[in-house]
Amino acid sequence: AAGVIQSPRHLIKEKRETATLKCYPIPRHDTVYWYQQGPGQDPQFLISFYEKMQSDKGSIPDRFSAQQFSDYHSELNMSSLELGDSALYFCASSPPGTGVTGELFFGEGSRLTVL
Amino acid sequence: AQSVAQPEDQVNVAEGNPLTVKCTYSVSGNPYLFWYVQYPNRGLQFLLKYITGDNLVKGSYGFEAEFNKSQTSFHLKKPSALVSDSALYFCAVRGTGFQKLVFGTGTRLLVSP
Numbered sequence: 671a672a673g674v675i676q677s678p679r680h681l682i683k684e685k686r687e688t689a690t691l692k693c694y695p696i697p698r699h700d701t702v703y704w705y706q707q708g709p710g711q712d713p714q715f716l717i718s719f720y721e722k723m724q725s726d727k728g729s730i731p732d733r734f735s736a737q738q739f740s741d742y743h744s745e746l747n748m749s750s751l752e753l754g755d756s757a758l759y760f761c762a763s764s765p766p767g768t769g770v771t772g773e774l775f776f777g778e779g780s781r782l783t784v785l
Numbered sequence: 786a787q788s789v790a791q792p793e794d795q796v797n798v799a800e801g802n803p804l805t806v807k808c809t810y811s812v813s814g815n816p817y818l819f820w821y822v823q824y825p826n827r828g829l830q831f832l833l834k835y836i837t838g839d840n841l842v843k844g845s846y847g848f849e850a851e852f853n854k855s856q857t858s859f860h861l862k863k864p865s866a867l868v869s870d871s872a873l874y875f876c877a878v879r880g881t882g883f884q885k886l887v888f889g890t891g892t893r894l895l896v897s898p
Contacts, residue, residue: 776828
């Protein structure tokens, strides 16, 4: 079965650089979520999109932005990178009609290292 | 606001013994509760969820969880642990009307041979 695809899997950047992470949800899933997981920490919700519109916002820094495109893939753009941005970034998707009762399907994550 | 507490950083159990990983929650309205497992450098895999109905929920890989409304708990259980169950386990909650899933701090399960 198709899963959530994230790219790149690994990314190394310098401080103050920019980075873009991409997420391709499971086909026909209409909601995308972004989470950040620091070393040894629990996943922290950043932002979500439903039908290409932002549906919820969590602890996403102003330096970060995201969008969902017409083909439902999503991109997380991170600018002015800081050392503390080093983390595993997960994308997840959920199918239509499940609302708050549906589970999220997670990708394998993109590991960002800021030097 | 919704929140989840996992009081144990690590749970150690011998293979073949039953295991319990604890989770308590706080949410306004009806709770929607989930368990996920994470292997090193991997994504989170869904194990099971409680939405409504029977308090005992069965999930993947022989895991089950018991919802207890009075104790606001949703403990993960397995009758007989396997070494391959060793991983990081996260409890998560959503409240009515909240789209985001809020995770607990995780519990590392270590099953020894």
